[in-house]
Structures are given as C-alpha cells and as structure tokens.
Amino acid sequence: MIVKGLRNGLGQLIIFADWLTRPKPLQRTAEQQAEVDAATAHLALYQFNACPFCVKVRRAIHAFNLKIELRDAKNNQQFRQELEQQGGRIKVPCLRIEEDGEVRWMYESNDIIAYLQERFA
Ligand SMILES: N[C@@H](CCC(=O)N[C@@H](CS)C(=O)NCC(=O)O)C(=O)O
Numbered sequence: 001m002i003v004k005g006l007r008n009g010l011g012q013l014i015i016f017a018d019w020l021t022r023p024k025p026l027q028r029t030a031e032q033q034a035e036v037d038a039a040t041a042h043l044a045l046y047q048f049n050a051c052p053f054c055v056k057v058r059r060a061i062h063a064f065n066l067k068i069e070l071r072d073a074k075n076n077q078q079f080r081q082e083l084e085q086q087g088g089r090i091k092v093p094c095l096r097i098e099e100d101g102e103v104r105w106m107y108e109s110n111d112i113i114a115y116l117q118e119r120f121a
Contacts, residue, residue, distance in 0.1 A: 011050025018055050025065035026121065033065070036120055040066045042098040046073040046083045053109040054093045060113045064120045
C-alpha cells in the first residue's frame with residue numbers, strides 16, 4: 001500500500017517535472033510537417049501515464065513535434081490485450097509501427113527514441 005502510494009507520487013512528480021521542463025518542439029515548414037504527420041499516422045505508442053520510460057519517449061515525441069497516438073495500456077483493456085497478444089508482452093513503452101501492410105512492435109525506450117530521431121529529427 002505504502003509502496004504503491006510512493007510509486008504513484010513519484011510518477012506524478014515525474015509528470016510535473018516533465019511538464020515544467022519540456023523542450024521547445026522542432027519547427028518545420030507546413031509542407032514538411034504535413035509529410036511527417038502522414039508518416040506518424042502509422043505509429044502508435046502503447047504506454048502508461050506515469051511510467052518514467054514512457055515520459056522519456058513522450059518528451060522526445062514532443063521535442064520532435066510528432067503527432068503519435070498514445071494508447072493507455074494500463075487502463076484501456078483493448079489496448080492492453082493488443083499489446084500482450086500482438087506485441088508479445090505487457091511492457092511499456094512499445095511503439096507499434098505499420099509499414100507496407102506489416103506491423104512491427106518496438107520495445108525499449110532508447111530504441112524507440114533512436115528510431116524516431118533517425119526518421120524525424
Ligand atoms: N528498459 C525498458 C524498461 C521499461 C519498463 O520497465 N517499463 C515498466 C513500466 S515503468 C513495465 O512495463 N513494467 C511491466 C513489466 O515489466 O512487466 C525501457 O527502457 O523501455
């Protein structure tokens with residue numbers, strides 16, 4: 001009970017610190033942004049709100065100015081099931097990547113950030 005409370009408190013603190021210190025988003029021309037938006041429509045991030053690894057990825061998404069759908073795998077049972085059955089396990093963050101009709105599930109926050117950086121930054 002106490003551990004759960006501490007963990008929740010720490011999670012909220014991380015979210016607040018993230019909000020306070022968010023970097024300025026990358027600026028693009030309208031055409032470039034439209035191209036990036038079309039590409040990111042094929043991505044979705046399965047995540048928990050207060051998970052520090054997810055906060056790290058959300059910060060990168062914000063910094064690279066990306067519109068990536070966030071899917072709450074803690075509270076939304078459908079997303080949770082998709083992550084477990086199609087991704088292979090309940091571990092977040094996980095990026096669902098749809099490319100040429102194929103779906104790939106990328107775990108590990110550092111790998112996700114490196115992938116986003118390589119494609120969009
Ligand atoms: N090395 C991973 C760590 C991710 C991680 O530990 N996520 C936790 C939430 S903060 C999780 O999904 N735990 C559930 C589990 O491992 O079953 C990363 O950087 O993405």
